[in-house]
Amino acid sequence: QSHHTVVIAGGGSAGIATAASILGRHPGLDIAIIEPADEHYYQPGWTMVGGGVFEKDETVRPEASVMPKGVTWLKAEVTGFDPENKAVEYADNGRVTYDVLVVAMGNRLAWEEIVGLEETLGRNGVTSNYRYDLAPYTWQLVQQTREGRALFTQPPMPIKCAGAPQKAMYLSCSEWEKRGVLGDIEVEFHNNGAVLFGVADYVPALMEYVERYGIDLNFGSTLTRVDGPAKKAYFATENGEVEREFDMLHVCPPQKGNPIVAASVLANDAGYAEVDQHTLQHVRYPDVFALGDCGSTPNAKTMAAARKQAPVAAVNALARLEGKPLKGNYDGYGSCPLTVERGKIVLAEFGYGGKLLPTFPKWVIDGTKATRAAWTLKVDVLPGIYWHAMLKGREWMARPIGGA
Ligand code: FAD
Missing domain, CATH: 3.50.50.60 (FAD/NAD(P)-binding domain)
Known part of the structure; x- marks a missing residue:
């Protein structure tokens, strides 16, 4: 059995972004990520592959290449959560304890x-x-x-x-x-x-x-x-x-909810990790946070949401470690760039309760209309933001830009 200060279950979009965000704020902190996959995917690109705009190879990178420096990669599948004992179980017969756990294992198709x-x-x-x-x-x-x-x-x-x-x-x-x-x-x-x-x-x-x-x-x-x-x-x-x-x-x-999360005490009745929708802290286990598609927060399940949630999870995980009040507050932001024709997108951006949260003033991109500017954003800008800002914890670059 090993111990790490922070354990992150899942090295997808939300897990890697959270690790990078924590390290950006607290360099050298002891973090382990448990992730079995060899490959890391930029799933928002798959719509563009299906539309003949991107090649599929542009949407994948080796998992090793996105692991933040200094993180311990436990290359295994999480098999169970034991939050009473602040431990995570993984294949085969692995067990790791933590001070703070972040769950980011996605959903199940x-x-x-x-x-x-x-x-x-x-x-x-x-x-x-x-x-x-x-x-x-x-x-x-x-x-x-x-x-x-x-x-x-x-x-x-x-x-x-x-x-x-x-x-x-x-x-x-x-x-x-x-x-x-x-x-x-x-x-x-x-x-x-x-x-x-x-x-x-x-x-x-x-x-x-x-x-x-x-x-x-x-x-x-x-x-x-x-x-x-x-x-x-x-x-x-x-x-x-x-x-x-x-x-x-x-x-x-x-x-569906991730099956390991759904089978654990972390889940709500629907099978999602039951967290506060603003702080992302688990409602029963305060040392546990969850974000991304595996969480119960009632936002649109998108990469854009994960990008806004990651710094909130990072700030609050660090606050918890330091015994301070949680400051991070997620507003439910999610985004869906609707590719209505080749060359134009309706850039939906909204938060909890369907509140519109546009990134840009209307004269740059009016999200309620199909625009060429939003297409350029999606095709030429957002993939780079993903690989070079979101996954690297460079939030000054990722934060002001909507979509994913
Ligand atoms: P994921 O990125 O799916 O990562 C989950 C990770 O957990 C994976 O690495 C997986 O291997 C790992 N995992 C699973 N089970 C275990 C286990 N037992 N133990 C350890 N690790 C485990 N979002 C947008 O914002 N804009 C878009 O335009 C957009 N388009 C999309 C189009 C398509 C076709 C799809 C499929 C998705 C799209 N999304 C879009 C959604 C976006 O990709 C997801 O919301 C985002 O990837 C969620 O991140 P995540 O980290 O929660 O989950």
């Missing part, structure tokens, strides 16, 4: 909840930008499709990047429009929810594109089953099961 999906993903016209290896298949299908029917699905909330299912749809339509085949393709959006986007201010700009592309919107329609070889998808609706044939099917999988 529940592909298996859709019958027949896993065996046909990547074949038969069935794809998803939610997987690194499948995003290029989305672009391949977009290029191949010249006629027929394309279906895009959205599962129940919460999901990470709630706009991603429709981003894939708009970028596909934009390409088909450019090639003059959009009129021969029936495009349908099947959304479990009742609205196009959760914050009403952004809906008019999105509806303009829905109309322009001739998209058939289906609310309260939930994908339950796929028959890949027969190219049929089945939806649960209030009028019973609906069967749709397709040529292309883009699936956003249902999402």
